[in-house]
Amino acid sequence: GAGVSQSPSNKVTEKGKDVELRCDPISGHTALYWYRQSLGQGLEFLIYFQGNSAPDKSGLPSDRFSAERTGGSVSTLTIQRTQQEDSAVYLCASSRTGAMRNSPLHFGNGTRLTVT
Amino acid sequence: AQTVTQSQPEMSVQEAETVTLSCTYDTSESDYYLFWYKQPPSRQMILVIRQEAYKQQNATENRFSVNFQKAAKSFSLKISDSQLGDAAMYFCAYRSRNSGGSNYKLTFGKGTLLTVNP
Numbered sequence: 001g002a003g004v005s006q007s008p009s010n011k012v013t014e015k016g017k018d019v020e021l022r023c024d025p026i027s028g029h030t031a032l033y034w035y036r037q038s039l040g041q042g043l044e045f046l047i048y049f050q051g052n053s054a055p056d057k058s059g060l061p062s063d064r065f066s067a068e069r070t071g072g073s074v075s076t077l078t079i080q081r082t083q084q085e086d087s088a089v090y091l092c093a094s095s096r097t098g099a100m101r102n103s104p105l106h107f108g109n110g111t112r113l114t115v116t
Numbered sequence: 117a118q119t120v121t122q123s124q125p126e127m128s129v130q131e132a133e134t135v136t137l138s139c140t141y142d143t144s145e146s147d148y149y150l151f152w153y154k155q156p157p158s159r160q161m162i163l164v165i166r167q168e169a170y171k172q173q174n175a176t177e178n179r180f181s182v183n184f185q186k187a188a189k190s191f192s193l194k195i196s197d198s199q200l201g202d203a204a205m206y207f208c209a210y211r212s213r214n215s216g217g218s219n220y221k222l223t224f225g226k227g228t229l230l231t232v233n234p
Contacts, residue, residue, distance in 0.1 A: 031220065042120070042225050043222070043224040048220055050220065105163075107160055109159045
């Protein structure tokens with residue numbers, strides 16, 4: 001079946017502009033994650049959605065970052081007033097449920113964001 | 117908070133030979149999962165192997181095996197008979213198994229870039 005789909009694959013934007021990154025998880029997966037991968041760094045947790053529960057936003061680096069998940073499926077990560085330090089690969093992952101601790105994460109191919 | 121350390125930013129291996137990637141972690145928990153993920157140039161993270169901390173037996177998946185030393189908090193990945201397609205960034209990751217808290221999160225190391233030479 002289809003995997004996790006992210007769009008766009010690459011995005012170049014000017015400093016100060018807003019951007020939206022989209023994630024379409026695997027059908028039936030209730031848990032959805034956003035991670036950020038900066039050059040030379042590991043993956044940094046941003047936000048977690050599980051079903052209808054309140055999301056865990058503890059990893060969002062500033063109030064310029066926000067995310068939504070509509071209808072328990074597609075998620076959008078929005079970065080307002082982008083800065084050069086926001087340049088990174090943004091990875092989305094989904095799993096059948098976060099509550100089953102052994103449920104593996106399936107990752108998308110990420111969006112490479114470049115802020116000029 | 118848990119931390120994961122990969123001390124080798126880059127490694128290289130000759131095709132058909134064996135290479136070991138190192139990973140150490142710090143946790144106060146006794147029950148958890150450890151993972152190795154592979155990230156090829158396509159950027160997609162692919163699960164290579166998984167180990168439950170309560171299992172003493174080291175996990176194996178074909179040419180991939182781990183050396184899990186719980187007391188030393190070490191979790192190295194051995195790739196045998198290396199192939200050109202093994203070239204990628206490899207990430208070690210930790211996930212709590214305890215109920216409650218943030219047991220849904222994966223904590224990643226910074227990665228090791230593996231080059232396979234023909």
